[in-house]
Amino acid sequence: MKIGLGVDVGGTFAKLVAVEPRGRPLYQTQVPTEPGRGPRSFIRRLLGQIRSAELELGRKFEAVGLGVAGDVDPEKGVLRYAPNLKDWSGFSFKASLGDKLHRPLVVENDANMAAWGGFALELGKRPKTMVAITLGTGVGGGIIVDRKLYRGATGSAGEIGHMRVEPRGELCHCGSRGCLEAYAGSYGIVRSVRKLLGPGRKGSILKSLCPDLDGLTPSTIALAAEKGDPVAQAAWIRTGYYLGLGIVNLVYCFNPEAVLIVGGVSKAGPLLLKPLTEVLQSQPFRTPFRKVSVRIARRSDLGALGAALLALEESG
């Protein structure tokens, strides 16, 4: 049985996972990214880790998939730009890693990898068409058409965090206004809470959980909302509302069978699902919504798993 290796490169660590084609993980580990030492140093350490993993498992990886959070050219395997790895812009993973691996390498945006992981592992029968939305610091996505990863003209398909859901709205990290990410990315959610809190409110559950509001995170906000904090609850309603609008737009365009929400922020679960479902249900033109199932992913490591599985899929 063939096994694949998936690598999910983040700003601090790269997660490695070896999986068999049905998604069972056989081995996992981490390599520090250490962005300051440059991408070549990272590649050397990654190759060392791959070799020792193969020794430990006693078998070779058939194919390697590597996902990076950022703007990736999948054809050339080049990281065009990554907010967390700014100095690595223009670096070709395919040239530097591919040459030394002597086996197929797939390089992709991390959201596309997570979308593939979700498509392969989260939905029972693989749907024909699917959209994944990844909620983290930023908001990304990936699109499946005809049970294949759909990449688009520049490999940018699924950049749904920058769909503009409120044209004169909140500022996004990209510099534009009213992008979905500006509401549903973790920084947008934290900003919502700050705005809603204002200077006057005291004694809220939020402040007791997180006296230093500088350290607010989506998970603290979710905890506060579950304990009944009205500001935290209002923030999730706002987030779910805009996420719902984004999904409405995706459904009218793409008419997918499934929408899968993945990533750290998706752990808020019902706090997100309830308001977004209300937006979906309030659309008067119903046909495109009849066959779509909207779910939150159970697994939290879909980026690395999907990287391994996509590499196996596209090499075999």
Added chain:
Amino acid sequence: MKIGLGVDVGGTFAKLVAVEPRGRPLYQTQVPTEPGRGPRSFIRRLLGQIRSAELELGRKFEAVGLGVAGDVDPEKGVLRYAPNLKDWSGFSFKASLGDKLHRPLVVENDANMAAWGGFALELGKRPKTMVAITLGTGVGGGIIVDRKLYRGATGSAGEIGHMRVEPRGELCHCGSRGCLEAYAGSYGIVRSVRKLLGPGRKGSILKSLCPDLDGLTPSTIALAAEKGDPVAQAAWIRTGYYLGLGIVNLVYCFNPEAVLIVGGVSKAGPLLLKPLTEVLQSQPFRTPFRKVSVRIARRSDLGALGAALLALEESG
């Protein structure tokens, strides 16, 4: 050489066009729709017209494509709902027409047919991925992926007129608020002019062109704008702005090679293109826009042409 017949069913007339596979029209005519007499009466008259067309041409149509403005189930060939043909809801063109034709029949939403026509005839080399936006009373669209018509889970892919570009915005015919159609459909454009005119303005070029403002149409508004009417110009800027936002969202999702704008309202040309191009160019995240060409279609009969060509394509 095979020839196909395309039928574009509107509320008043159905346009028929016979074309050879490269798009050259060989024959065209019209059949009155007469919605009040019911769909079976229409089918009888259409079949009669098809027979006489074949006699006149001295050859048989290899395949027939039929497009209807409305919510169409392409798998079953059923018109689920059409605003212009309300009493025909639920009618199966495939059952009633297909049985009598004894040759392949493709039934589709008219915007998907126009998208296919544009894809086949308007862009020189056929792009791999394309989005068409049809601007008429309503706003529709069609999507090409991998040089095939992409239909989605319920055949509703490309319903981009109902993407919500201004969530608490103008009322749409569908009953929702802020849909693209509410700004870029002809009724939305006329409404923009009325709002901008207000009660006070007199002596504008618009009013001299169209003293009875009840008869305002996008073509009058375009003429007035070309003659320098500031209200008409502002209305086109508003329309182009929202159309630009819709295209931005499509490009971030789909990352197509081409966006083609078709339909009556697209005749406004530069009045639309200038403001929409400004929106596209103002997006800070540029990669997805690098390979996309945005154009207005030259042909005005892409619905019928596309129907014939899609029927030939999918039957052969």
